[in-house]
Amino acid sequence: MSGERLTGVSRRDLLSLIGATAGGAVMYHAMTSLGLAAESGYKGRIRLEGDPKGASVLVLGAGLAGMTAALELRQAGYKVQVLEFNDRPGGRNWSLRGGDSFTELDGTTQTCTFDPGLYINPGPWRIPYHHHAVLDYCQRLGVALEPFIQLNHNAYLHSSKAFGGKPQRIREIKTDFQGHVSELLAKATQQGKLDGAVTREDQEILLQALKSWGALDKDYAYRAGEVSAEFRGFAKDAGGGLGAAPVPGEPIALSEILKSRLWRSLQNFALYEFQTTMFQPVGGMDMIGKGFARQVGDLIRYNAKVTRIQQTGRGVTVTYQDTKQPGSTLQASADWCVCTIPLSILSQIQVDVGPKMKAAIDAVPYASSVKVGLQFKRRFWEQDEAIYGGISYTDLPIRQISYPSTGYNAGGKGVLLGAYTWNGPNSYEFAAMGPAERIRRAVEYGAQIHPQYKTEFESGVSVAWHRIPFTLGCAGDWSEEARHQHYDDLCQIDGRIVLAGEHASYIPAWMEGAILSSLDAITRLHQRVVAA
């Protein structure tokens, strides 16, 4: 069978054959090598068929995993109740606006003083296009979406150790690196150095492709001129009328780019999870949690701090405290329990599960992460620097500055994400500070990239996830070894208890992981209930 014949309709027949004879993994391999569509982790809207005959479920946690379970299980005929630690739905699906207040572990309470209409998402803040479950629930729950800009070519890459500390436009580093790489490979091709690796016929096309893709001129050189300027931009942009001819800019030398290490950030714009088109809910990420709560809010008991989870062969009993009534001890019981409490918390609660699940619960450390939201008097990044959305990356401890993906070009005040740290040496500095100090330092570091910070800053708010009582960390930080040893044990139904949440998924720290984990858990739970 020729390569050509393998394309088209006959490929699907071939795939069926492979699937039937060699099994799934081989078929996936064959599918992609034939260029067919990828398979999503989301199988479409869940169908829990069969009568649960009045069975009851206690859901622990009203984050996205818990509320997904509550919504779908009630719809399938279960009696559902939900216990939630906070006084609001959503968990880490959270937005902070003026008037919102919260307290970190050390007792420091912050009250956000942002102007009306401005917010920061301390938890999840962007939705990839392939997070099909999140997108589908947004549609069902009437949550309007708008694009989240991950890559803005006019934002900056910044290193305190390169270019004298001067931020470089992403556009220039990205284009120049690609151009230099193309020129090097084109020259190597022309010099016969790819002979053996690439056929002569392909070398001819490769040269054309490198010229087109790498902005090379007629001599296959990447250098100052009209060709490179069409990609990297101009020293003087084209205009109208007289004296309006554009002036090309001068590319940055390869050696300078290499030594600057700014190329390290380029992958943030190419990774599958950060590719266009990304989304955010209009008005704040918590629109999703609120959307769920419109459906299941009546099932949720807020301010409920779980202290003990017991099960027998006949049901589950959960002991909890009403955090508004210190010293209170309350109990809730049901036939089954879907527990979405973060493992960082659950590992500190006495839970009646077998040793395997217990070992799994204890095996997952949680990532520390800090976000800082900063309100400024004006959107100087747009007005002065033509940066509309997107992210600047830096080697400073703030790691990045993200510009709002909404309210473009309209003037007025704005809120930046002024720091977003994650596990790692560079994040320890921020992780160890109290909120006031984090904000102060975010402004100080940010001013190295945007000097306007010094005069335009108004107020800030900061969340250090490892200091937030309801999670004690940002997300499950699975090691490869822990996942190999414990993941399946974590996800198995243990008697009458099943766990769900981003920690029980292969997409940790993403809302999609939380929802998919929940859908899988309740599907298996329901099968067990109906089979019983």
Added chain:
Amino acid sequence: MSGERLTGVSRRDLLSLIGATAGGAVMYHAMTSLGLAAESGYKGRIRLEGDPKGASVLVLGAGLAGMTAALELRQAGYKVQVLEFNDRPGGRNWSLRGGDSFTELDGTTQTCTFDPGLYINPGPWRIPYHHHAVLDYCQRLGVALEPFIQLNHNAYLHSSKAFGGKPQRIREIKTDFQGHVSELLAKATQQGKLDGAVTREDQEILLQALKSWGALDKDYAYRAGEVSAEFRGFAKDAGGGLGAAPVPGEPIALSEILKSRLWRSLQNFALYEFQTTMFQPVGGMDMIGKGFARQVGDLIRYNAKVTRIQQTGRGVTVTYQDTKQPGSTLQASADWCVCTIPLSILSQIQVDVGPKMKAAIDAVPYASSVKVGLQFKRRFWEQDEAIYGGISYTDLPIRQISYPSTGYNAGGKGVLLGAYTWNGPNSYEFAAMGPAERIRRAVEYGAQIHPQYKTEFESGVSVAWHRIPFTLGCAGDWSEEARHQHYDDLCQIDGRIVLAGEHASYIPAWMEGAILSSLDAITRLHQRVVAA
């Protein structure tokens, strides 16, 4: 002076020195080689200082160039009147909605039957972030903007001659091409083939950079596995709960990508004019024209077809016809004239200008261009294929399919840009058809990429710019030679007449060119008036 010392504050001093001693062009060169900011063609809001002492201006054309002139000149104290051929403001800044109707040269009238809220922009449809003048007028005129998605990694590249005609996800072609290029260059580096071209020290860093940027694995290979999958996507996406591990996909071989020629479209996502963040006005591109008309609508006489432009040493008289009163002959006079009539039309009107400007007016052919808008019963591209905004490129005569950059994920009907042709062999087919046939063929061709077309298509509308009476073409299509010979003559003030429009700019076919051209023209006109 060491390279390191050249960075930082001292660079500005250096630049001042260069600017003062060697002039502008050298300074631009120095500026960019030092990594400083580019200069825009927009100098900020125009200031026409000095009293025009009651001088009057006749503006021909109420497109963006004409309305910019009208707005700014009135504000500067001029008496302004505007003559416009159409019965609406905006010119090519135009959106078609249900109920709108228009007639092409051959007398064929189309009435758009799109559902409420749906539209197509037959003219300009996207705004680059560096089109500062357009953005500033949007802000002043209260025109809200939203992102226009140019690159959607999940849209398609399609060739009828490759992959059996099966569309390929942009994500996969883009990632795989970059990966293969990186592997080839990494191998060449390791084999010492870059010795001489790149220092040993830089070679070490280059290897790290190619690994990071090109998604190479520990052996510097680009191949199926976790590393490449993190960029190109998976055969089976990661999920939640049990059986949720992701399965990497198989990259497409370099030879296949090269022979497919799909790499040709990749530059559409890297060009300066198409880089993130692009914009569109919320509700349709004509919101800009309507915004201008809110300011200057009282100055516009619609349905005015200019037939003769006369000037003496003392003023300008324009003869025109009211197109609603066939046979009518009317005249308007003023001290000065800003003429924004497209050269395709102006070259057919008798105009009292000198031979140089007349030669320039005749020197610019106009591009033919066809757009087709197609309404579908449902947004199948989102629902079935997870394509949210962006553009699929194809070698078929439709050239591209653009998905709406608004109303994402909300269900309901949608309008695609189902064809967008430009000058060139592939566009002649569409250019020669009547509207009904263009729509029929757009549906037929499009179905090769989206089979859903066959059952979901509802209605279409199509604009062939060379058949549109008020422009007879899409935009000025300057050759390099014509520009060299005629451009400055076109832009000079000829007696009491000055021309403006995208054709009198270095940014042809873009709204920015129209506005900048107008600002430059009225600035020079005003200087002359005030000096007189």
